Amino acid sequence: MVQKKGSRVLSDDTDDIARMKLQAVLLADSFTMKFHPITLERPKVLLPLVNVPMIEYSLAWLESVEVEEVFVFCCSHSQKVKEYLEKSKWSKAPNFSVITIESHDSTSAGDALRTIYNQGVIHGDFILVSGDTVSNACLRKALQEHKDRRKKDPNAVMTMLITHSKPSSLTHQTLIGTDEVFMAIEPKTKQLLYYEDKANLSKGILSLDHLLVSGSPLNLHNNRQDCYIDICSQEVLSILIDNFDYQHIRRHFVKGLLVDDIMEYKIFTHEISSYAARVDNFRSYDTISKDIIQRWTYPFVPNVHFSENCPHSVLERQGIYKELDVRQSHTAKVEAFTVVGKDTSIGHNTKISNSVIGQGCIIGHNVLIKGCYIWGNVTIEDNCKLSYAIVCDEAHVSEGAVLEPGVILSYKVVVGKQLVVPAYSIISLCPQPSQLDSDEELEYVDSNAVVIESPSKAEFEPDCSKASIFGHGYIWSHTDGGVREEFWRQSVAPIPLEKLEELSCIMHAVESDLNQDFDSLPVSGELQHDSECIDCDDGDADYDLDNDFEKEVEATFLRAVNEVPGVNEDHVILEVNSLKLSFNVSYADCAGALFLAVMKLALLDNHSTNKEFLASTNRVISRWKDLLKHYVKTVDDEIEVIMKFEEMCSESTKEFSPIFTSVLDRLYSEDIASEDAILTWASEKEGADESDKVFVNQASTFIQWLKEAPEEDEEDD
Numbered sequence: 001m002v003q004k005k006g007s008r009v010l011s012d013d014t015d016d017i018a019r020m021k022l023q024a025v026l027l028a029d030s031f032t033m034k035f036h037p038i039t040l041e042r043p044k045v046l047l048p049l050v051n052v053p054m055i056e057y058s059l060a061w062l063e064s065v066e067v068e069e070v071f072v073f074c075c076s077h078s079q080k081v082k083e084y085l086e087k088s089k090w091s092k093a094p095n096f097s098v099i100t101i102e103s104h105d106s107t108s109a110g111d112a113l114r115t116i117y118n119q120g121v122i123h124g125d126f127i128l129v130s131g132d133t134v135s136n137a138c139l140r141k142a143l144q145e146h147k148d149r150r151k152k153d154p155n156a157v158m159t160m161l162i163t164h165s166k167p168s169s170l171t172h173q174t175l176i177g178t179d180e181v182f183m184a185i186e187p188k189t190k191q192l193l194y195y196e197d198k199a200n201l202s203k204g205i206l207s208l209d210h211l212l213v214s215g216s217p218l219n220l221h222n223n224r225q226d227c228y229i230d231i232c233s234q235e236v237l238s239i240l241i242d243n244f245d246y247q248h249i250r251r252h253f254v255k256g257l258l259v260d261d262i263m264e265y266k267i268f269t270h271e272i273s274s275y276a277a278r279v280d281n282f283r284s285y286d287t288i289s290k291d292i293i294q295r296w297t298y299p300f301v302p303n304v305h306f307s308e309n310c311p312h313s314v315l316e317r318q319g320i321y322k323e324l325d326v327r328q329s330h331t332a333k334v335e336a337f338t339v340v341g342k343d344t345s346i347g348h349n350t351k352i353s354n355s356v357i358g359q360g361c362i363i364g365h366n367v368l369i370k371g372c373y374i375w376g377n378v379t380i381e382d383n384c385k386l387s388y389a390i391v392c393d394e395a396h397v398s399e400g401a402v403l404e405p406g407v408i409l410s411y412k413v414v415v416g417k418q419l420v421v422p423a424y425s426i427i428s429l430c431p432q433p434s435q436l437d438s439d440e441e442l443e444y445v446d447s448n449a450v451v452i453e454s455p456s457k458a459e460f461e462p463d464c465s466k467a468s469i470f471g472h473g474y475i476w477s478h479t480d481g482g483v484r485e486e487f488w489r490q491s492v493a494p495i496p497l498e499k500l501e502e503l504s505c506i507m508h509a510v511e512s513d514l515n516q517d518f519d520s521l522p523v524s525g526e527l528q529h530d531s532e533c534i535d536c537d538d539g540d541a542d543y544d545l546d547n548d549f550e551k552e553v554e555a556t557f558l559r560a561v562n563e564v565p566g567v568n569e570d571h572v573i574l575e576v577n578s579l580k581l582s583f584n585v586s587y588a589d590c591a592g593a594l595f596l597a598v599m600k601l602a603l604l605d606n607h608s609t610n611k612e613f614l615a616s617t618n619r620v621i622s623r624w625k626d627l628l629k630h631y632v633k634t635v636d637d638e639i640e641v642i643m644k645f646e647e648m649c650s651e652s653t654k655e656f657s658p659i660f661t662s663v664l665d666r667l668y669s670e671d672i673a674s675e676d677a678i679l680t681w682a683s684e685k686e687g688a689d690e691s692d693k694v695f696v697n698q699a700s701t702f703i704q705w706l707k708e709a710p711e712e713d714e715e716d717d
Contacts, residue, residue: 021068022143024127025116026058029075031108034281034490037410037428037476038392043077044279045131046084048375050292050356051323051341054279055081055131056307057300059090059098062127065139069097071121072131073112078102089308108247110240117237125150128230128249134288135229135276136297137161142270146231149268157235157257158267160192163276165225166552166583174225175555177283177490181226184211184218185269192267193218195254197226224269226250227276239265281490282390282408289356289373293319293337294558302339311342311359318604323359336561336604347382358393372403373492381417388493405493414472424487427473494559497571500578549583553593554600561601569627576631591631592644598624599648603655614659618666625670638677641667646695661699668706675706 028045035044045055055072062070074081082100085091090098103115116122125146127139142159149156162183165174174180184194193211211218230249239246239253246252257265275297279285288297295301303315313321318336327345334340334352341359346352350367357363358375364382371388374380378391381399388405391397395409400418403409407421410428415421488495553576560572580590602620607613621628632638642664649657656663667673682703685696696703 020124022066022127023069023071023122023124024062024067024129025113025122026055026062026070026072026129026131027109027112028055028072028078028081028131029106029112030130030132030280031112037426037430037432038390038408039076040428040430041411043074043081045081046077048358049134049279049285050289050302050339051358052302052307052310053084054134055084056309057134057297058129058131060300060306061133061135061137062129063093063096065127065137067127068095069099071116071119072098072100073106073116074100074102075104075106075112078104109249110244110247110252113237113240114244117241122234122237125231125233128232128236130228130278132279133227133229133276134279134292134297134300135227135274136300137227137229137272137274137276139231142231142272145270146268150233153266154235155264156266156268157233157239158254159231160254160267160269161227161229161231161276162224162269162271163227163273164223164271166223166549166579176225176277176287177281178225178278180222181224183221183224183269184208185221187217187219190269190271192254192269193258194220195250195258197250224271225277227272228278229276231270235265239263282492283490285373285390286371286492290337290354290559293321293339293356295319313339329365341376364399371405371492371494388491390492406487406491410473412472423493424491426476428476429473431474432476494571497574500571500574549579549585549589550593550596552579552583553590554597557594557597572627573630587631587633588637588640591628591637592640594631595628595641595644596648598628599645599656600653603653610658613655614662617656617659617663621663621666621670621672625672628672632672635674635677635680638673639681642673642677642681649695657695660695661702664699665702678703678706 028043030044033039035047038044038047045058046053048054049057059070072081072085078100082102085098085100090096099121101116101119101121103112106112106115113128125143142161146156146159149159179197182194182196183192185192194208208220236253239257243253243256246256254267257263257267275291277284277288277291279288291297292301298304300306302310302313302321304310305312311323313323315321319338320334320336321339322334323340323342323344325343326340327343328334328340329346329348329350331348332346332350332352334346335354337354338352339356340346340352341357341361343359344357344361344363346363347365347367349365350363350369352363352367352369353371355369355372355374357369358378360377361374362379363369363374364380364384366383367380368385368387369380370386372386373390374386375391375395376393378393378395378397380386380391380397381401383400384397384402386397386403389403389407389409391403391409392411392413394412396412396414397403397409398415398417398419401415402420403415404421404423404425406424408426409415409421410426410430412429413427415427421427488499556575556579557572560569576590576594579585580587583589598620599617601624602613602617605616607616628641632641645656645660645663645667649660664673664678668675668678682696682699685693
């Protein structure tokens with residue numbers, strides 16, 4: 001290929017490569033409308049994520065992986081992004097240069113990178129990332145692998161970061177609300193051979209004929225999540241210049257290269273075990289916020305001052321973070337996994353759980369806030385109820401109002417007294433544009449086209465008999481036809497139970513049809529199972545699938561706990577059953593994984609003595625015993641629970657080891673572990689090494705009591 005302007009050819013000399021500073025391109029536009037109408041007034045990268053602008057997480061991570069020069073591409077609200085960066089620490093950070101590149105003509109990521117190319121600023125390999133990315137991954141190994149491949153094969157133009165994430169078999173979505181992705185990867189080289197994020201799942205079939213012709217081994221995955229972090233060579237920019245129809249990086253660029261047999265460019269993958277995710281939609285906004293609060297993203301967490309734009313927070317028990325000068329009534333309750341911003345006041349008998357409250361908010365008396373994101377300077381009057389909603393800056397929720405799950409109130413919206421805002425409603429002072437072309441449309445509207453109506457001209461009536469009660473704002477429809485049926489997929493609200501039940505019925509119907517179809521296939525058309533695949537050493541064999549299943553169950557259980565009060569146990573059972581099918585595990589596996597998740601709750605409570613710890617553990621077991629019993633159906637299931645507890649005490653949560661016998665007694669009294677199960681577990685340890693009999697020996701008195709108890713009962717008779 002002829003070298004184009006703005007691009008400099010690098011020599012293959014190792015010293016040359018070593019001296020080249022590491023660069024990054026950060027896209028400050030997502031080029032979608034998923035956060036409309038909020039992003040009509042503020043760029044997405046400046047929206048608060050746990051009270052910190054999204055772009056701060058991305059820049060702080062790039063600095064941590066030793067990037068020296070970042071080019072921030074701005075299009076929508078470019079002036080606001082530039083002003084923010086100029087006033088921030090990033091404008092004067094040593095050894096970390098942040099340079100903005102502005103364009104109002106770009107309507108896609110492809111256009112953005114073509115603009116970058118024409119600027120002639122990229123001089124070697126660079127990291128491509130969006131400004132809504134949160135990660136704590138180390139890139140040293142991935143960068144080295146990319147450079148080593150480039151030396152051997154100049155056509156190796158990109159390395160994509162991926163991570164393990166099992167999608168829901170019901171919704172075909174990952175935990176962060178993105179579509180299930182199918183990837184075919186060559187097991188030894190990690191070369192990407194196939195990528196599909198818009199599969200037609202209704203048919204239940206993927207066409208891979210073109211890949212199977214060569215006879216080369218490949219692994220097809222649907223349990224990998226695309227991190228949308230790419231290590232790119234300069235050729236990526238050149239390819240985009242030559243192909244102006246490449247707009248979307250995944251749908252056009254990646255898929256285009258995978259089917260191009262002429263140039264033979266190659267894309268590789270690098271799987272990470274650390275955290276990396278993108279705020280792609282409102283569900284991922286919710287999930288990533290929870291991950292930050294629960295410290296999966298450490299050191300980028302609320303009580304670590306990783307940027308000067310991060311507020312000072314104090315971490316209290318049960319994952320509660322409070323900034324300075326919070327005024328909380330002594331009768332108010334701030335419950336687990338909640339963040340409260342500076343200068344916020346909380347009135348009498350108000351309860352807040354699993355929520356993020358911004359700075360300068362006024363929250364009245366007898367207010368219930370559950371699973372919400374309340375941004376800055378919001379006023380919520382007395383007796384209001386908010387569930388799983390997003391409320392933007394300076395909005396006002398009047399006395400007695402109710403926000404049902406999934407509601408979004410944009411900036412300065414006013415909700416009238418006693419008004420019930422229906423589930424999934426979107427309300428903004430900006431009128432909805434008459435035409436929305438597609439999801440690929442640029443995420444901004446020309447400033448001359450957006451008119452913020454005065455409140456008197458932007459009234460909406462509630463769906464109730466009190467027609468004199470008004471709010472201020474336009475109600476947006478979710479599609480051109482005003483249908484909001486599918487909005488639950490990408491909402492901050494939990495997926496409704498009735499929707500999960502409906503999807504479960506559909507899934508079983510599809511499986512039945514597929515089984516009938518596959519029964520008629522000739523044997524010669526069968527593919528080898530992964531375990532029979534030659535040279536299948538891509539890490540699947542080493543990956544701890546049991547651990548992965550346990551993490552998924554724990555995440556499901558924690559989501560339910562975070563929905564207090566009134567956890568719907570049927571919802572948990574339905575989701576765990578879905579995971580059971582996805583991972584093809586037994587009820588015993590479900591029992592052990594769920595027991596692990598339940599017991600970890602006890603660790604959240606502060607305790608200074610083993611007595612206090614035992615009391616807390618007993619409360620947790622009593623609270624969730626019915627849920628555990630749903631999966632403890634046989635003696636073998638009960639033994640699995642005991643063995644899981646034994647494993648916890650010796651490995652992952654050694655805090656339980658001093659109270660092992662007391663907890664075992666509690667499991668017995670709550671009918672979670674029967675006498676037969678305990679005695680069978682003990683007898684199976686008789687021939688084991690002493691190191692494996694630590695907890696049997698510790699519980700020897702209790703075990704002996706169980707053995708003698710039936711004899712005493714017979715003597716009494």
